[in-house]
Amino acid sequence: MSTLSTSSLRPLFKAEQVRELDRRTIAGGIEGFALMQRAASSAWHSFRARWPHARSVTVLCGGGNNAGDGHVLAALAIQSGLKVQRITLKPLDALKGDVARAAELATSAGVSCEAWHADCVFSGEVIVDALVGIGLTGKVTGATQQAIKAINAAKCPVLAIDIPSGLAADTGAVLGDAVHANTTVTFIGDKIGLHTGEAPAYTGEIDFRPLGVKAQAFFDIPPCAWRLDEGWLTDAFAPRSRTSHKGDMGHVLVLGGAPGFGGAALLASQAAVRLGAGKVSLATAPEHTIASLMRCPEVMAHGVRGGADLNELPQKADVLVVGPGMGQAAWGQAVLQHALASGSPLVVDADGLNLLASHWPSERRDNWILTPHPGEAARLLECSVADVQADRPAAARELQRRRGGVVVLKGSGSLIAGPGGLVVCPYGNPGMASGGMGDVLSGMLGALVAQRTEIESSAWLGVMVHALAADRAAQAQGERGLLASDLASYARVLINP
Structure with missing residues (x-):
């Protein structure tokens, strides 16, 4: 690429x-x-x-x-x-x-x-x-x-x-x-x-x-x-080599789905598969593995009762997506602790961000993508949601300054702040105001990091593909009733220009 x-x-x-x-x-x-x-x-x-x-x-x-x-x-x-x-x-x-x-x-x-x-x-x-x-x-x-x-x-x-x-x-x-x-x-x-x-x-x-x-x-x-431009897609997603194999396309490990909260991690995993990752593993509470096999058998599901059950899974992956459906209780804390200890590139979303705010307030690294919505950004910055929304560009830049890596401040006109500066996504629509959209984004980001290795450009592309896929889905069937699970098939078309 x-x-x-x-x-x-x-x-x-x-x-x-x-x-x-x-x-x-x-x-x-x-x-x-x-x-x-x-x-x-x-x-x-x-x-x-x-x-x-x-x-x-x-x-x-x-x-x-x-x-x-x-x-x-x-x-x-x-x-x-x-x-x-x-x-x-x-x-x-x-x-x-x-x-x-x-x-x-x-x-x-x-x-x-x-x-x-x-x-x-x-x-x-x-x-x-x-x-x-x-x-x-x-x-x-x-x-x-x-x-x-x-x-x-x-x-x-x-x-x-x-x-x-x-x-x-x-x-x-x-x-x-x-x-x-x-x-x-x-x-x-x-x-x-x-x-x-x-x-x-x-x-x-x-x-x-x-x-x-x-x-x-x-x-x-x-x-x-x-301002992001969909004209990027043709160059960014050139045809693959005819001799490519799954080992060339990266391995994503999704860590999420605490007991009783399996859906988010399943959405992230399926999005990672559809965005072209060579291998996708899911570490989730044991009761969710059957649902994963039924929903997407291409995902390698592992039932884990806590951090100790992860064993060497984090070391085998090229990037870890941590947070969807993870919860903030002992299960989520242990899983996030193991993810941070791995040293691997991370995409952190949802309760992963809330746990960073409460348990790892000074954690900073260059090889992660943080994807807060305004509420999560406010917790990370120790301010109000109104403060974040009053000056979204300043909030994104400040969060990136404190935490390093790349920050995706979600919302209308999502902002991506990284070492290369601030980038704005002009795509997306109100149909995205439904549950699971952020989980799908985190899976897409993980898949692109696994394939591209470069964190910042992967964030640019992931945010844009996610928003454009939602626009294509809304054009086809309308904004109301748009589901997060609808996006993967439209995103697949976009990454095969």
Whole structure:
């Protein structure tokens, strides 16, 4: 399998980095107002591509550069024959600089303007949100908050310019209220906050327009993260050698399934088999072995009553998946202790993570993948779930700093933090909100580590394949009722491009 690097992925930036890219572009000879016109033109093209038959538009403008883009778009819309309603939250005579020029351009083009008031009635078929851009730092209040609520209540399709108003560009957190957009057209550098946290529920489709700015040409402004791309799959999963045998494809040992909790470990084991591991063993409570044989006879099931029964099983495997259905009682503690003592690469999930938090608070290593959801991450970081969700990128990076290896912070816009930086997965869907999804992910990760040996790229691929498999399954039969066990067959197709 090929070596992967983030160099081929779309870079993501923080708000201040994008502002600096904007400043340098202007300093390099492009007038600020010309750049604003370029942004508005791109937004207008995005509008027309999505609503080609719209004959009217309502544009809501705040007072910053984001509003300037809205004013210019309003001019372009009326010049194209649309009826344009322009509503501004800041009086036109109070605007300054490029924003004032943009507003005057719209006025000269014949666009009328009305001041925002609580009883505004939107007349456009589509609403353009140009209220607040990436400079927002605190919760929206006053007229801006009222306007956001009115946009969401209007039930019209919405195009957000650069970012939905009320969304934090660096974290994806909602700052009080945020616009629910159908499409977000964003400029110069893509923002990490559009891809994680609460953002996927607000951005709609993201249309990135660089405006001719080559962000990666500025070597002293390194991206804060990268966005995974399914185009990786073809290179990552090249055809196998015709002389391959199972010994070449790695041996995964799943450790889990304490008495009475066998399902999770069975899901992880079956996912590891389907993701191409040459051999998969399962160490589980004895009462679960028959179920394993019936469900997937290709998995070598071993009944273990405790850590002592593991014998040499951990030493025989290339990677250990530990945690699914393991529990936090004596059985789980003993099994995890033996896994840690093996020195083998680990994928740690579920109660394995909870036990690390409670019994191994300072354990750190380079050869493991930790896969917490926000609750488990909060326990590992000794903070609240709200703290984790308020700044998911910071939480993922801090957890990786403390614990080493690679950390997968699961959730909407899953984040992978490792030595190579922070990577965001833009795939997945709400159908994944069902039991067992994390267990399947841990099995997939174990299989890829066993075959690739390289921890970080295996994590990137595993998270992406898992999410894409869920998307394929949802496309085939819908999101509701999607089961974790549905993913393995779709994942198998994805890893055989």
